[in-house]
Amino acid sequence: MNILVVDDESIIREGIQRTLSQQFPQHTVYLAAKADEAAWLLRIESIDLVLTDVRMPGMTGLELMELSRGRHPHVKWVVISAYSEFAYAREAVRLGARDYLLKPIGKEALIEMVEQLGAEIEQNTMRSKETHLVRQNLRLLREGALTRLITGLDFGGIDLNALLEDHPYFYLVMVQIEQKRSGHLEHFIVENVLTELFDNFGHGVVASASVNQLVGLVTPDLPHQLPVLIDELKTQLKRCLKVPFQVIATEELDKFSLIPRQVELMQRAEVGQSSELNHEDHNNEAIELALKYIRAHYQEEVTLERVSSVVFLTPVYFSQLFKQKTGHGFKDYIIHLRMEEARRLLHQPGLKISDIAERIGYQDMRHFSQVFRRKYNMTPSDYRQQLSDSEKEEGHRFSWS
Template sequence: MNILVVDDEEVIRSGLERTITRQFPEHRVLLAGSPAEAVELLRSRPVDLVLTDVLMPGMTGLELMAFSRAKQPQVKWVVISAYSEFAYAQEAVRLGARAYLLKPIGKDSLIALIEELGCEIAEERERGREADLMKRNLRFLREAVLARWFAGLDLKGTELAPFAEDHPHFHLVMVRLESDADTKLEHFIVENVLTELMEASGRGFVASVDSRCLLGLVTLREGSGMSGLNDQLRSHLKRYLKTPFQVMHSARIEDLAAVPAEVRRMRASMAAQGYEHYTSGGEKAIEVAVQYIHTHYSDEISLEKVASIVYLNPVYFSQLFKQRTGSGFKEYVTQLRLAQAMELLRSSELKIGDIAERVGYPDVRHFSQIFRKKTGFTPSEYRQETGQGETDEAGEGI
């Protein structure tokens, strides 16, 4: 059995791995320090059981579980939470988690839970092996068909009977992501959201066709319309995606031969179409970024580093940060550092060089130049003006 442990705290990951491998040497333990790593492992490795923390940067364990249900319904989930996060655990059980573990995690309860779930997984695996094989073969066929359509290649030599029987008519849905960074997490989100919406409106499937685009095919049931599915898809993606995106769908298609031309039309239309941006997900990402800046302003900090922490493209993060805070990233960090420096100049007798280092400026001359440019005073002049001590011009480089 393959067990994936997802937690941003290394000590918890190591402790769980140690307990499991000692008691169950036959099981394999995979470790992920973030939801993005977990997504990659879930996509590339067979996973039977996931133990996930509730609160992590970028994406909660509950969101990770919700997005995984459509593509990997066989995976069993156990949520790890602190007592104060009990409401999250209740929501996890509602979403389908088999159990939750409270921190600190008891070894006996963990061992008993893994024994119970291990037996269930072994029985289910035996019953579903043949059915899973058939589903995988059909999925590969579908993905190959979509990829060839997207690339403008013909389908000669491809067996399309199972495909055509299930979808005598259909619509295509194309989603394009705007990012130069790794978009594995975003692809995972789009695939799962679109799959669930398709299943709610009819039947269909979706596949990643290149690093930025996904293509879906849906046959709607009677009474369902593409406008409703399209609106729901945009709404969900605005909430969860961490990068700008485009969505487009085709009219109803009844002839497979018409698909290549329709795909070319959709791609051309997207080239002239603007991108949409996510809303609440962006607010959450900027909240996390601001908290990180306030905690680490004394360290070496850059826009690229903070953007990577909240899983955003740096260019998009810069735009979103200014939109949410009213200041550019560099200006925000500078103002925060200077505010902390002024407080220390007013309330302490620390040397100016020490204050500069404490607020993130190891070069005291650079600090003094920035301070004077922003306030009109040197640090020593500011200290005198506020009635704190004697002049300390040493090293200010004025």
């Protein structure tokens, strides 16, 4: 089970982590000091249980919970509050929290609560894992299809009608967040608000057009509901977002082939209202951000899915965009970084090759040697021996000069 502890007080979150790690070593415990870190972890990790403080800077635990329910319906929530904040705990239960813990948190109460919810989660997981996987994959396919439509990419034989057959008519809704001040939390808020409203008013799918631009395709249960949906969207975003934003919607559409042109028109309309960067600039910015992230983390297990989520793009689109902008495939680029660092480290004779492999992200030294050999036509040992021979030859020439 994966547990996320969200609290701005390090003593509390680290104390909970120690207790859970000692009592339940089989569980993984993640920590977040504020809501945007929690939103990020909910997005990239498979979290089963969230223990969240009520009062935190930026966004309360209740707001985080309310925004996350639509996107992560399987997650169970437990609220942490002081006695003076008991009203928040009651509100949390109303919103669907399974339990609440009062500060100071007793170890016995914490352990008992996690044992009980852990048993429930295990039972639920066995029953819903397959269903959730199907739904998740279908959602990702629909997001990918919408992203391809937005960007005008080829579909490679994908049948759009089969993926989006529930949309005989639809509207496009674009939300633009101020680029210079937006971040993970703002993107998370917009994505979740759109998803929840689409579910409340009908059905739809949301995709990232860029780091700070999201486009939703929605079919309301009743056509006249769109203005109400837009008003509710603006109301919720004004309440939750701390940065300027714009909302643009199309008229009713009935052909998926119209989407690229409609998105282009919405982006042009937006440019007339704002001095934000154009779509190409957003793509360049996304790749620059991805490159910075990869250079900082290539020693770890860096996956395409993780990096694409960092820049808020679907994996398929990000992979194609990365190749287009850098001239290298995603995996090839990471291998290149690792191998260049390996060559640099091999110049240090005191470092074991197994240590070098581990430093650059390979736990298996044999795998590291195979990759190095494919890259440079020699093993790491051969490369180091070649360096040594060159140094000896240089020393020999110098001694006779």
